[in-house]
Every structure is written in structure tokens, then in C-alpha cells.
Amino acid sequence: xxxxxxxxxxxxxxxxxxxxxxxxxxxxxxxxxxxxxxxxxxxxxxxxxxxxxxxxxxxxxxxxxxxxxxxxxxxxxxxxxxxxxxxxxxxxxxxxxxxxxxxxxxxxxxxxxxxxxxxxxxxxxxxxxxxxxxxxxxxxxxxxxxxxxxxxxxxxxxxxxxxxxxxxxxxxxxxxxxxxxxxxxxxxxxxxxxxxxxxxxxxxxxxxxxxxxxxxxxxxxxxxxxxxxxxxxxxxxxxxxxxxxxxxxxxxxxxxxxxxxxxxxxxxxxxxxxxxxxxxxxxxxxxxxxxxxxxxxxxxxxxxxxxxxxxxxxxxxxxxxxxxxxxxxxxxxxxxxxxxxxxxxxxxxxxxxxxxxxxxxxxxxxxxxxxxxxxxxxxxxxxxxxxxxxxxxxxxxxxxxxxxxxxxxxxxxxxxxxxxxxxxxxxxxxxxxxxxxxxxxxxxxxxxxxxxxxxxxxxxxxxxxxxxxxxxxxxxxxxxxxxxxxxxxxxxxxxxxxxxxxxxxxxxxxxxxxxxxxxxxxxxxxxxxxxxxxxxxxxxxxxxxxxxxxxxxxxx
Amino acid sequence: xxxxxxxxxxxxxxxxxxxxxxxxxxxxxxxxxxxxxxxxxxxxxxxxxxxxxxxxxxxxxxxxxxxxxxxxxxxxxxxxxxxxxxxxxxxxxxxxxxxxxxxxxxxxxxxxxxxxxxxxxxxxxxxxxxxxxxxxxxxxxxxxxxxxxxxxxxxxxxxxxxxxxxxxxxxxxxxxxxxxxxxxxxxxxxxxxxxxxxxxxxxxxxxxxxxxxxxxxxxxxxxxxxxxxxxxxxxxxxxxxxxxxxxxxxxxxxxxxxxxxxxxxxxxxxxxxxxxxxxxxxxxxxxxxxxxxxxxxxxxxxxxxxxxxxxxxxxxxxxxxxxxxxxxxxxxxxxxxxxxxxxxxxxxxxxxxxxxxxxxxxxxxxxxxxxxxxxxxxxxxxxxxxxxxxxxx
Numbered sequence: 001x002x003x004x005x006x007x008x009x010x011x012x013x014x015x016x017x018x019x020x021x022x023x024x025x026x027x028x029x030x031x032x033x034x035x036x037x038x039x040x041x042x043x044x045x046x047x048x049x050x051x052x053x054x055x056x057x058x059x060x061x062x063x064x065x066x067x068x069x070x071x072x073x074x075x076x077x078x079x080x081x082x083x084x085x086x087x088x089x090x091x092x093x094x095x096x097x098x099x100x101x102x103x104x105x106x107x108x109x110x111x112x113x114x115x116x117x118x119x120x121x122x123x124x125x126x127x128x129x130x131x132x133x134x135x136x137x138x139x140x141x142x143x144x145x146x147x148x149x150x151x152x153x154x155x156x157x158x159x160x161x162x163x164x165x166x167x168x169x170x171x172x173x174x175x176x177x178x179x180x181x182x183x184x185x186x187x188x189x190x191x192x193x194x195x196x197x198x199x200x201x202x203x204x205x206x207x208x209x210x211x212x213x214x215x216x217x218x219x220x221x222x223x224x225x226x227x228x229x230x231x232x233x234x235x236x237x238x239x240x241x242x243x244x245x246x247x248x249x250x251x252x253x254x255x256x257x258x259x260x261x262x263x264x265x266x267x268x269x270x271x272x273x274x275x276x277x278x279x280x281x282x283x284x285x286x287x288x289x290x291x292x293x294x295x296x297x298x299x300x301x302x303x304x305x306x307x308x309x310x311x312x313x314x315x316x317x318x319x320x321x322x323x324x325x326x327x328x329x330x331x332x333x334x335x336x337x338x339x340x341x342x343x344x345x346x347x348x349x350x351x352x353x354x355x356x357x358x359x360x361x362x363x364x365x366x367x368x369x370x371x372x373x374x375x376x377x378x379x380x381x382x383x384x385x386x387x388x389x390x391x392x393x394x395x396x397x398x399x400x401x402x403x404x405x406x407x408x409x410x411x412x413x414x415x416x417x418x419x420x421x422x423x424x425x426x427x428x429x430x431x432x433x434x435x436x437x438x439x440x441x442x443x444x445x446x447x448x449x450x451x452x453x454x455x456x457x458x459x460x461x462x463x464x465x466x467x468x469x470x471x472x473x474x475x476x477x478x479x480x481x482x483x484x485x486x487x488x489x490x491x492x493x494x495x496x497x498x499x500x501x502x503x504x505x506x507x508x509x510x511x512x513x514x515x516x517x518x519x520x521x522x523x524x525x526x527x528x529x530x531x532x533x534x535x536x537x538x539x540x541x542x543x544x545x546x547x548x549x550x551x552x553x554x555x556x
Numbered sequence: 557x558x559x560x561x562x563x564x565x566x567x568x569x570x571x572x573x574x575x576x577x578x579x580x581x582x583x584x585x586x587x588x589x590x591x592x593x594x595x596x597x598x599x600x601x602x603x604x605x606x607x608x609x610x611x612x613x614x615x616x617x618x619x620x621x622x623x624x625x626x627x628x629x630x631x632x633x634x635x636x637x638x639x640x641x642x643x644x645x646x647x648x649x650x651x652x653x654x655x656x657x658x659x660x661x662x663x664x665x666x667x668x669x670x671x672x673x674x675x676x677x678x679x680x681x682x683x684x685x686x687x688x689x690x691x692x693x694x695x696x697x698x699x700x701x702x703x704x705x706x707x708x709x710x711x712x713x714x715x716x717x718x719x720x721x722x723x724x725x726x727x728x729x730x731x732x733x734x735x736x737x738x739x740x741x742x743x744x745x746x747x748x749x750x751x752x753x754x755x756x757x758x759x760x761x762x763x764x765x766x767x768x769x770x771x772x773x774x775x776x777x778x779x780x781x782x783x784x785x786x787x788x789x790x791x792x793x794x795x796x797x798x799x800x801x802x803x804x805x806x807x808x809x810x811x812x813x814x815x816x817x818x819x820x821x822x823x824x825x826x827x828x829x830x831x832x833x834x835x836x837x838x839x840x841x842x843x844x845x846x847x848x849x850x851x852x853x854x855x856x857x858x859x860x861x862x863x864x865x866x867x868x869x870x871x872x873x874x875x876x877x878x879x880x881x882x883x884x885x886x887x888x889x890x891x892x893x894x895x896x897x898x899x900x901x902x903x904x905x906x907x908x909x910x911x912x913x914x915x916x917x918x919x920x921x922x923x924x925x926x927x928x929x930x931x932x933x934x935x936x937x938x939x940x941x942x943x944x945x946x947x948x949x
Contacts, residue, residue, distance in 0.1 A: 277722075281722070282722075283722045283725070283726060339904065339908065342908060343907065343908070347721060347722050348631075348635075348637045348721070348722065348725065349907045349911065350907075351637070351722060351725060352856070352859060352860065352863065352903050352907055353903060353904050353907040353908065355856055355903055356860075356899070356900040356901065356902065356903025356904040356907075357900065357903075357904065358900075359853075359896045359897075359899055359900035359903065360896065360897055360900035360901065360904075362896065363893075363896035363897050363900070364897075367893070480729065480730050480733045480852070483726040483729065483730060484726070484730055486726070487723055487726055487727065519743075521741065521742075521743055522741065522743065524737075525734075525737040525738055525740075525741055526738075528733075528734050528737055529734045529735075529737075529738060532727075532730050532731060532734050535727075535730075536710075536713050536714065536717075536719075536727065537713070539717045539719055539727075540713065540716065540717045541717075543717045543718050543719065
């Protein structure tokens with residue numbers, strides 16, 4: 001959100017500069033001049049004006065894609081897929097006006113495809129192109145997009161041109177984003193590392209260690225062999241050590257964050273499984289396919305929005321969450337009413353029947369959507385990430401999933417413990433026959449719990465679609481882990497599922513990195529085997545899971 | 557069929573009535589003698605001729621039938637739905653595969669003493685666990701020994717902590733999944749993704765020769781017959797009675813003073829051993845063993861073979877594995893996209909409509925014909941309040 005606000009501020013400040021507008025337009029037009037001197041002056045003016053609109057024409061001039069169409073300066077896109085090539089060699093391309101940045105429309109109001117050979121290329125000599133480079137960098141430093149500013153600073157640091165220092169310092173003074181400021185600082189210090197004076201080099205190394213400038217590591221390591229001054233040498237070593245320890249810290253934090261978000265998905269999957277298992281004693285082998293249905297529902301909603309409401313694309317995700325819940329829940333309800341209801345009291349047969357369902361659902365999805373994985377594009381508010389430390393960005397996707405799964409957990413908690421239907425569900429879990437005697441419609445409770453469990457899995461699938469591609473085998477990748485969570489967590493207590501999900505997710509990852517450091521290729525697989533062995537050993541002590549309901553059951 | 561006091565009868569009479577023995581002998585003769593003769597002695601022009609492909613396909617089905625026998629012992633008679641029988645099958649198969657790999661000799665792609673995949677991975681010599689498999693005797697022993705030892709260790713831990721029912725199914729499935737991942741690793745030294753393949757000879761006989769394959773086919777048939785008799789013997793003995801009692805009410809067995817752990821462990825290990833033998837016979841006939849045999853889906857399929865034929869009847873297990881696999885071969889050939897739908901429908905349909913399997917079909921048809929009351933359920937269902945109400949009403 002902060003980025004959005006900054007963009008707005010930047011755009012607003014751009015709009016606030018009308019006096020320079022004429023000068024800007026004049027300079028852009030002069031780029032097309034045949035006189036090299038005039039071109040040079042125009043480039044300098046554009047650099048001085050610091051108007052980021054100049055980025056496009058300058059880049060185009062450097063790449064040779066700036067053209068004159070009559071008197072109007074236009075830009076031809078570099079991407080081949082935007083162009084059309086006719087058989088006779090004619091090249092048609094949509095053009096954008098260099099000054100306004102707007103596409104040139106044809107008579108029908110849509111972007112016109114114009115024959116490139118009818119345009120006149122604006123020529124720039126190599127010397128002129130060299131002049132453009134620093135202007136482009138400094139303009140990028142003023143770009144409204146913080147990521148562009150950051151990468152511009154990074155490029156300047158890599159180039160190590162001492163004349164960039166004042167530019168960077170000026171930009172830094174105006175910069176509001178902490179992380180961009182840090183990137184600029186890092187670039188300045190990287191340039192200073194090459195300074196003739198030993199004290200400047202030493203100070204730069206010290207500062208880089210302080211701000212954990214990891215981009216400078218290759219340069220500093222190289223300096224270790226060339227540096228003569230012992231004081232600088234010490235500073236370099238100390239700085240490298242600081243950066244290294246910072247990097248291992250960010251590594252740990254980002255891994256644990258990843259584990260947390262994946263475990264929370266696992267938790268959402270296992271919650272539904274555990275509830276249905278608790279109520280009906282049935283393991284739904286098609287539970288993974290509920291996940292898949294949720295993900296494909298999100299995909300369909302996305303496609304629908306692309307086709308019907310392209311302007312409101314970002315809203316698709318808001319719609320996709322309830323849709324995926326409903327899709328999976330109604331499928332769950334259908335399975336329960338048609339199959340499981342008739343198989344009551346035969347858990348093993350129910351398991352096989354749901355396996356059959358899962359095979360059919362997978363094949364069905366293959367016939368409808370194709371066997372290949374499909375891609376789901378995150379809405380703009382979920383792309384990107386939140387930078388919390390230097391070198392550590394937590395993606396909004398994962399933060400969202402983490403929060404979302406806990407909202408689901410809270411919802412289920414409220415449903416189970418604070419509603420009358422929850423009371424009935426818990427009664428059936430404890431003693432089905434007695435509940436039936438007391439007037440609980442156990443059949444209806446079964447159907448409802450099954451639908452809710454499936455629906456939660458559907459939402460988990462919708463959330464998962466933001467993390468990677470979606471394919472017909474999506475359910476199978478998570479389901480074995482989810483089963484283990486249910487076995488470990490025991491039945492009937494939400495806390496068991498939560499602890500088991502994060503326990504299995506966390507132990508898996510920890511073992512993976514531990515084994516991985518000793519035997520590189522074995523890590524991911526042996527950790528899975530080890531988790532299973534640990535689970536079996538744990539069941540020796542706690543046969544019905546970590547948090548089983550205590551009671552006098554002869555037959556669980 | 558139950559005689560008043562079976563224990564007074566001789567062993568062979570306890571297993572089957574004379575009529576039944578005649579049927580068994582006739583079927584065995586058909587499978588073990590007639591089918592190979594139809595391939596070797598009948599000219600290809602005759603409509604009764606069986607092609608080489610058909611015979612080896614049949615041989616593969618026979619090994620599946622052996623695997624199903626073990627599964628039936630486990631699930632049909634003892635009520636343990638293990639979703640990991642594919643593990644023991646694959647372990648037996650890998651043991652045989654290692655023997656076959658070592659006897660490719662210099663005929664491999666790289667003309668090296670080492671198996672091709674090791675040459676490819678630049679391994680200087682065989683890992684320590686490979687050389688013993690040069691001996692056919694050791695490999696055959698290992699094909700039974702490795703699965704049984706593994707099953708004994710796993711089963712001991714599982715049954716001791718009273719993991720049963722759905723829990724046991726899930727744990728065995730997780731085990732299968734974990735082992736599949738493990739066998740995919742090249743570093744395990746068992747061929748990784750590609751598995752073990754490209755065999756040339758078995759015990760000195762060329763695997764390309766039809767006579768060798770016929771021999772393997774006959775061996776599978778004989779092993780199937782022997783396994784059937786052994787399983788029949790187990791189920792007709794007192795041990796078998798205890799197993800069925802465990803299936804129908806484990807706690808009652810426990811309350812009667814028996815410890816189910818030993819019985820369950822025995823049957824789990826026996827089923828694993830049978831699966832290992834089946835795997836060892838499967839590999840030379842099919843010519844490859846790779847981690848896809850460890851896919852959890854393959855193991856669940858074994859359960860459906862047994863369910864289709866009829867649980868708790870050994871004949872049903874054999875019949876089911878032949879029917880389902882025959883259907884699979886035919887459908888994947890004819891309508892490639894349809895198999896998973898059909899398989900899924902078979903899972904659902906058998907469980908819903910034909911819980912006692914194909915074996916019960918004649919009886920049910922007969923019962924339907926005579927408009928008799930619905931058959932008695934094979935399992936004692938958990939008595940629910942609703943049912944009791946019905947009965948008292």
C-alpha cells in the first residue's frame with residue numbers, strides 16, 4: 001500500500017510542474033533533429049528536467065526504435081509478438097506517441113497497425129548513445145516506481161562511475177522510501193570502494209558492512225587480493241563478515257516464513273479432512289481433488305473476468321474465494337449425499353469409493369482444462385512484497401495466505417464452538433447414537449460437515465493458486481502430508497490439527513536443511529521419510545494422535 | 557459346506573471337497589499346461605493359437621493374481637486394508653532386477669561389467685549391497701526376505717501401537733509415497749527414474765527366447781497354484797478363524813484372551829512375502845522395474861482387484877485381478893482416455909453395488925430370481941441405534 005501511495009504522490013508532483021511542460025515538449029521534439037549538437041542539447045535538457053516521461057523516447061532513441069511519422073515522433077515496440085509480419089516482408093506495428101506516451105489510434109479508435117517502412121528512423125551516433133546512458137540512469141532515479149529507482153541505483157553502483165555520486169546523493173536526499181535510499185547508499189559506497197584515498201575506501205567498506213550491502217560482496221572479495229592498505233583490509237574483512245551473518249539471518253527468516261505459509265495451507269487442507277474424519281470416521285481420499293476444484297474455480301473466474309470485465313481484473317480474486325468455496329462444497333455435498341451416506345459404518349469401503357471419485361475428478365479436469373498446468377495471475381494488490389530487512393522481501397501472496405488461513409481457522413472455531421450447528425457437530429463426534437436419540441439429525445450434520453470440509457479445501461486451493469501453477473495433480477501433492485497431519489493431530493480438536501500441520505511442515509523443512517547440508521540431493525526426500533518414521537514412533541506413545549479426546553472408547 | 561468336525565478330516569479334505577479339488581485341478585491344468593501349448597504347439601494360423609504377446613501378458617496377470625492373494629489374506633480375511641502392497645511387490649521386483657542387471661555382463665550399451673546406469677553416473681564400482689545379487693539363489697531369497705523383514709519391522713511398530721483401520725491405510729500409503737520418492741533418487745544406486753531394465757538372461761537362458769518366457773509363465777502359474785493352496789490352508793486352519801475374528805471384532809478377540817498383534821503381524825508378513833515372490837516373477841517377464849510401481853495409486857488398485865472379485869474368497873482375488881487387468885489392457889488400447897473414468901467407476905460401483913464381488917454374482921442372481929430376502933451382510937455392521945429401532949419396530 002505504501003508503494004501505491006508513493007506512486008500517487010509522485011504522479012501528483014509531476015502534474016504540478018506545468019511551466020516546464022513546453023520546454024519538455026520542445027526537447028523531446030528536438031531529439032529528432034538532424035543536427036547532432038541540437039540532439040545533445042535536448043538530451044541534456046531532458047536530463048536536467050528530471051521528467052520520467054522522457055525515459056521512453058530516450059530509451060527508444062538508444063535502441064533505434066524512435067521514428068518520425070510525418071512530424072510526429074513515435075516509438076515502435078521492440079517485442080516481436082506485438083508486431084505483424086506480412087508475407088511480402090511488410091512489418092506492421094502498433095505505435096505510441098513519444099511525447100504523450102499514448103497509442104496512436106486508427107479510425108476505429110483501436111491501436112492502429114502501421115507499416116514500419118513508411119516511418120523515418122531517428123538516427124543517433126554511438127557517441128550520442130553514450131551520452132544517453134547517464135541521463136537514463138538519473139531519470140530512472142527519479143522514476144515514480146520505487147523498484148525502478150532501486151534498480152537504477154544498483155546499475156550505477158555496478159558501473160562504478162565516480163560522476164554518479166553527486167546524482168545519487170541528490171536523489172538520496174529527496175528519497176522517502178527507506179529501502180530505495182539504502183540501495184542508493186549502497187551504490188555510492190560501491191563507487192567509493194574504488195576511490196584513490198585509503199580512508200575513503202575504509203569508510204566505504206565500514207558503511208557497507210553497516211547497511212549489509214550484499215551487492216558489493218563480489219567487488220569486496222576481489223579487493224581482498226589487491227588491497228594494499230592494512231586498515232582497509234581489516235575494514236573489508238569485518239564488513240564481509242557482517243554481511244555474511246546478515247545474509248544467513250535473512251535466509252533463516254525467509255525460510256521460516258515460507259514454512260509458515262506452506263504449513264498454513266496444509267492446515268487449511270487438514271482442517272476439513274479432520275472435521276469430516278471426526279464426524280463420520282471417513283477419510284475422504286478425494287479431499288485433494290477438492291483443492292484442485294477450488295484452484296480451477298479460481299482459474300475459471302479469472303478467465304471470466306479477463307473476457308467480460310477486463311477493466312476490473314483485480315476484483316476476480318475477491319469473487320474467486322467464495323466461488324471456489326461453493327464449487328468444492330457442493331461437490332462435497334454431492335459425494336456425501338450420493339455415496340458416503342449409503343456407506344455409513346464402512347470406513348474402508350468409503351475410502352476406496354472416494355478414491356474412485358478422485359480418479360474420475362482428475363480425469364474430468366484433464367478433459368475440460370487439458371492435462372497441462374495453467375497459470376493464474378495474482379491481482380495487483382497481491383503481487384510484489386513487503387521489504388522488512390535489507391535483502392529480505394516477504395511477498396504479499398504468502399502474507400495473505402498466512403492471514404487467510406487463520407481467518408478460516410477462526411471461522412471454523414466460531415462455527416464449531418459458538419453456533420448451534422457446531423454444538424450438534426460436536427455432539428455427533430462424541431456419540432453419534434446418543435445424539436441421534438436426542439434429536440440431532442445426524443444425516444444432515446454429516447452432509448453439512450462434509451460440505452464445509454470440502455469448501456475449506458476449495459478455498460485452500462484458491463489460495464494455493466496464487467503460489468504456483470495449477471494442474472490436475474495439484475491435490476495429490478499435498479494430500480499425503482494432510483493425511484499425516486490428521487493422524488498426528490488426532491480427531492476432534494482443532495488445536496491438534498493446527499499443531500500437527502505446523503509441526504509436520506516445520507520439522508520437514510528443518511530436517512530437509514539438516515540432511516541437505518550433509519547429503520545435498522537426499523535432503524527433500526529423506527526428510528519426508530524421516531517425518532514418517534518419527535510419526536510412527538510418536539504413535540507408539542500416543543496411538544490416537546497428539547490431542548485425542550479423552551474418553552472410554554473401546555472402538556475408536 | 558462346513559462338515560461337523562473338520563479337524564477329524566485329512567488335511568486335503570479340510571481345504572476343499574473332492575469336487576472343488578477337481579475344479580481347481582482343471583483350472584490349474586488349463587493355465588499351466590494348455591495355455592503354453594496353445595502358444596507353442598498350435599500353428600499361428602489356427603484360431604486357437606495364442607500369440608507370444610498374449611502369453612507374456614497372461615504371465616503378468618498371473619503375478620498380479622499372486623499379489624492379490626496376499627492382499628485378500630490381509631484385507632478380506634483379517635480386515636487390514638494395507639495400501640502399501642505395491643511396496644513389497646516392488647522390493648521383490650528390485651531384488652530380482654538387480655540379479656538380472658548383473659547378468660547383462662558386457663552386452664549393455666556401454667559394454668561394461670557395471671550396469672549401464674552406473675557407467676552413466678560415473679560410478680567406479682558396484683555399491684556394497686550389489687555383488688551378492690550375482691547369485692540366483694541369494695536374489696530369490698532376498699526377493700522374499702527383504703519384503704518380509706521390512707514388513708515385520710513396520711508391522712511390529714504399527715500393530716503394537718494399535719494403529720488400525722483407516723489409520724493403518726493412511727500410514728501404509730504414506731510409506732509407499734515416501735519409498736517412491738526414495739527410489740527416484742539416483743544416489744540410491746537402483747537406477748533412479750529409469751529403474752532397472754534391458755535384461756538379457758535369467759539363469760543362463762535368453763530372455764528374448766519365447767521358450768524362456770513360457771518357462772517363466774509356467775513358473776508363475778505353479779507359484780500361483782501353490783500360493784493359493786498355502787493361503788487356503790491358512791484360512792481353513794484355526795489360525796484363519798482367529799484372523800476372521802480379528803476382522804469382525806478385534807476388541808472381542810482381545811477380550812477373549814488372544815493378542816491380535818502376533819496374528820496381524822503374521823498375516824502382514826505373509827502377504828508381504830507373497831507380494832515379493834510375485835514381484836520377482838513379474839520383473840523378468842515385463843523386462844523392467846522402476847519407481848512407478850511404487851506409486852500409491854498402483855497399491856490402491858490391488859485393493860480394487862480383490863474387491864471386484866470378492867473379498868474373503870481367495871478365488872475372488874484371483875478372478876478380480878484377472879478381470880480388472882484384462883479390462884485395463886483392453887480399454888487403454890481401445891479408448892485411451894476412458895480408463896481412469898472406468899477405474900474410478902469400478903471403485904465406486906463395486907463398493908456400492910457389489911460389495912461381495914463377482915464371486916457373489918451367481919448367488920445374488922439366483923436369489924433375485926427366487927425373489928428371496930436380501931442377502932445377509934458379509935460383515936457384521938456396527939449396530940446403530942437406528943437399526944435397533946427398526947428391528948424392534
